[in-house]
Amino acid sequence: xxxxxxxxxxxxxxxxxxxxxxxxxxxxxxxxxxxxxxxxxxxxxxxxxxxxxxxxxxxxxxxxxxxxxxxxxxxxxxxxxxxxxxxxxxxxxxxxxxxxxxxxxxxxxxxxxxxxxxxxxxxxxxxxxxxxxxxxxxxxxxxxxxxxxx
Numbered sequence: 094x095x096x097x098x099x100x101x102x103x104x105x106x107x108x109x110x111x112x113x114x115x116x117x118x119x120x121x122x123x124x125x126x127x128x129x130x131x132x133x134x135x136x137x138x139x140x141x142x143x144x145x146x147x148x149x150x151x152x153x154x155x156x157x158x159x160x161x162x163x164x165x166x167x168x169x170x171x172x173x174x175x176x177x178x179x180x181x182x183x184x185x186x187x188x189x190x191x192x193x194x195x196x197x198x199x200x201x202x203x204x205x206x207x208x209x210x211x212x213x214x215x216x217x218x219x220x221x222x223x224x225x226x227x228x229x230x231x232x233x234x235x236x237x238x239x240x241x242x243x
Contacts, residue, residue, distance in 0.1 A: 102238040103132040105230075109242070111140035111149070112156040113175055113187070118243035120190040120199075127197040131238075135194070136230050137222075138204035142211065145201055145222045150187050195221050202230070 104126045106119040119135045126133035143149040154172040179186070185193065194201065203218055205226040215224060225233070234240045 101130055101132075103134075103233070103236050104239040105134045105136060105234050105237050105241070107136045107138065107240070107242045108141035108144060109137075109139045110156065111143035111153060113153050113172065114156050115141055115243070116144045116153060116187050117184075117190070120187070120194055122241070122243060123199040124190065124194050124197050126239075127194075127199050132198075132200075134200040134202055134233060136202045136204065136225070138207050142203055142207050142213070144187070145191070145203055145219050146213070146217055147219055150191075153187065191219065204230070 104123070106123050108115055108119040110116075123133040123135050137145050143153065154168050156168075191201070201219070201222045203222050203224050205224050208214070208217075208224065215222075218224075
């Protein structure tokens with residue numbers, strides 16, 4: 094496929110994990126999609142909604158699967174080590190990536206149902222975050238070349 098065949102498509106990314114390893118992929122893919130000339134949206138649902146909640150970015154940790162995550166202190170240690178690696182690799186912090194995404198035109202979208210479940214209102218979200226219900230998201234996704242869980 095040539096660049097002209099790819100230009101101007103719509104992409105959506107669904108983020109359902111409120112962890113560092115849940116937040117980075119959707120933001121990086123959406124930002125790069127926008128830079129390639131595509132319309133990009135990230136739909137935040139379930140615990141992923143915490144990424145676009147005011148005051149929650151600093152609380153995000155790295156997810157450790159299996160028994161390692163059950164060992165006291167391992168999640169904090171893994172989070173510390175990952176943040177150190179992220180810094181060494183010159184990868185921006187999440188707050189910077191969220192700002193960049195908005196500047197690049199990426200739509201940040203919160204799930205209406207999850208907001209109701211968590212008893213949240215629009216005032217609990219970062220500025221510029223839209224709210225969609227499942228039907229609205231599905232209508233958007235239907236128009237997209239890529240719909241991806243990250």
